[in-house]
Amino acid sequence: xxxxxxxxxxxxxxxxxxxxxxxxxxxxxxxxxxxxxxxxxxxxxxxxxxxxxxxxxxxxxxxxxxxxxxxxxxxxxxxxxxxxxxxxxxxxxxxxxxxxxxxxxxxxxxxxxx
Amino acid sequence: xxxxxxxxxxxxxxxxxxxxxxxxxxxxxxxxxxxxxxxxxxxxxxxxxxxxxxxxxxxxxxxxxxxxxxxxxxxxxxxxxxxxxxxxxxxxxxxxxxxxxxxxxxxx
Numbered sequence: 167x168x169x170x171x172x173x174x175x176x177x178x179x180x181x182x183x184x185x186x187x188x189x190x191x192x193x194x195x196x197x198x199x200x201x202x203x204x205x206x207x208x209x210x211x212x213x214x215x216x217x218x219x220x221x222x223x224x225x226x227x228x229x230x231x232x233x234x235x236x237x238x239x240x241x242x243x244x245x246x247x248x249x250x251x252x253x254x255x256x257x258x259x260x261x262x263x264x265x266x267x268x269x270x271x272x273x274x275x276x277x278x279x280x
Numbered sequence: 281x282x283x284x285x286x287x288x289x290x291x292x293x294x295x296x297x298x299x300x301x302x303x304x305x306x307x308x309x310x311x312x313x314x315x316x317x318x319x320x321x322x323x324x325x326x327x328x329x330x331x332x333x334x335x336x337x338x339x340x341x342x343x344x345x346x347x348x349x350x351x352x353x354x355x356x357x358x359x360x361x362x363x364x365x366x367x368x369x370x371x372x373x374x375x376x377x378x379x380x381x382x383x384x385x386x387x388x
Contacts, residue, residue, distance in 0.1 A: 209378040257321050269313065273322035
């Protein structure tokens with residue numbers, strides 16, 4: 167099946183710094199990429215949807231200036247957590263979709279802000 | 281309201297048992313996903329289906345559109361099948377609505 171990778175798989179950063187997470191579709195062109203956040207023992211929560219070459223659509227309650235999403239190519243989307251705080255510590259998961267086809271999920275990135 | 285419900289929440293079984301996880305949804309959907317999440321967190325897409333039945337190895341997924349219900353079956357379960365299984369539905373728009381997950385533990 168299709169493969170989606172994320173980098174890094176885990177990151178620890180200090181409060182106030184910014185962290186960039188990459189999501190790549192390795193063997194297909196993803197017209198749409200999704201970013202999710204997951205707290206322990208909870209389900210995935212959609213943060214934003216991004217289409218290649220256009221601005222991301224953020225879900226209600228998600229700060230677009232804090233969670234910057236760039237989908238510059240059909241195989242790469244990035245999520246930058248700006249001025250990170252301990253409450254931003256979470257598991258961030260991306261998924262990618264080609265057209266209206268199946269969504270493929272990345273392995274996730276565990277962010278810890280100290 | 282778009283809702284997805286899974287049952288059971290937790291399931292413990294002996295190795296070799298036949299496993300069934302259920303998923304019900306509130307209104308018509310365009311597609312339903314079954315996902316697997318291991319303790320490390322990574323998510324694997326198992327199936328996407330909109331009708332009928334799909335099989336991959338020991339995993340079988342079925343969906344009944346009229347009853348708004350889907351099941352995931354695991355035959356000859358193995359400890360490595362221990363994970364959280366999540367169903368997620370497309371209610372005709374971009375977003376997936378996720379169930380709360382079923383935590384499966386297979387005891388050797």
